[in-house]
Amino acid sequence: MTLSSCVFIEPSREINEQEDESRTREDYLFILVALVPCIMAFFLWENISLALATFIDEHGAVGRAVDGREFANSLIRPTITGVVVPVISIALATLLSNTVNILRERQVNLRSLINKEACDLRLLRRAIFGMFGTRQHAGRRSRALTLMISYVDQLDRECHQGAIDILEELELSGGIATNELDRLSSMLHGVEGAAASRQGSVGAADGIIGRLNEYRSERVALLLTDFPDLHWVVLIALSVSICLTFLLESNQALNQYLNSIQLRSLFALLVGVFSATATLCLDLVDPFTGSFSIVSASAQVGDLRLCLQEDIREANAEAGEISSRTMNALRDLFQPIVSDGERGTEKSEEKSSGAYEEVGKLGSPTPTRYSMLSTIYFHLLTGPFGSQVRALGDLFAWVATIITKRIRWVLNWRR
Secondary structure, X not given: OOHHHHHHXXXXXXXXXXXXXXXXXXHHHHHHHHHHHHHHHHHHHHHHHHHHHHHHHHHOOOOOOOOHHHHHHHHHHHHHHHHHHHHHHHHHHHHHHHHHHHHHHHHHHHHHHHHHHHHHHHHHHHHHHHHHOOHHHHHHHHHHHHHHHHHHHHHHHOOOOOHHHHHHHHHHXXXXXXXXXXXXXXXXXXXXXXXXXXXXXXXXXXXXXXXXXXXXXXXXXXXXXXXXXXXXXXXXXXXXXXXXXXXXXXXOHHHHHHOOHHHHHHHHHHHHHHHHHHHHHHHHHOOOOOOOOOHHHHHHHHHHHHHHHHHHHHHHXXXXXXXXXXXXXXXXXXXXXXXXXXXXXXXXXXXXXXXXXXXOOOOOOOOOOOOHHHXXXXXXXXOOOHHHXXXXXXXXXXXXXXXXXXXXHHHHHHO
């Protein structure tokens, strides 16, 4: 096992152990929450049953001429057991089974989409190395990997507790579809893409970006699609109705007198089933908390971030071997509008956005994406001599690196 593998495995192992401990504590908490109503129902059965019997004796019959017991035995109880209970039970079972299946299926689909995104991000990393792996593209490689790591950070934020709130805020602000893949795609369809060492890698990266956007759209849709409050109100009402029908059915004088332990246990069991089911639904509502949490699926995203950080450091070190004057000259020659683009995209975006804000003002020049020299360079790259131009660029980068090292060595020797 290499040193880099140990560096990546140890943090992941610690995170998994912490998540397992947190999940165990949440399991105990959910079990406690499910048992408390059951225990309370067992001990409060007598008070609840007697209170209901008293209320029915006082308000159950309209007239005193009616025999309440005969009325209950002949009409009320057959109606409850033959009509009311089956209707409520079928409705509750249907809604509850659909709720659990939908929530569980959502978690499985989210885990699958996160895994697909992680796999495609690793493929995109390889495609970036295929496009900008040579020395002349070190700055472009650093820039592309920086955009990629920004998307990885966004994916990591959307795979932890509180992700639904973050996405809801983005949805309200209109930026739900905003991500760094758009800026990376603009690199592929510009001079950077035309100058890439392998044009096949450009097409592969473009296809990967399209799939990543598709996966993210599905994942965001699953996270933001939940049940309305009315759905949960109906489930609670049906559960309470089942408990009330049990109390009405068991409301017999003999049972009240004997305080049957069987009825007490059955009522506690009924309440326990409903409380346990409610706890299960509560656990499934948020995919990133509870016993069914899928946070562990995002651990691979953290490992990928570490790989990208190391790749960016290597690209910056390789780009730094060429003198800054040479890089600035190339930048001014081929990319006059997007200056400092090899070091990052913030300055370039600020300048380009500022230029576009000037459009429409009287006397302001129309902004252009490419200068005359960069346009010629673009057509040379996409023409029949594109491979020769790229080879000359790599050769020039190596020559500039050697000259820069010699100059630095001489300057250090003279000191």
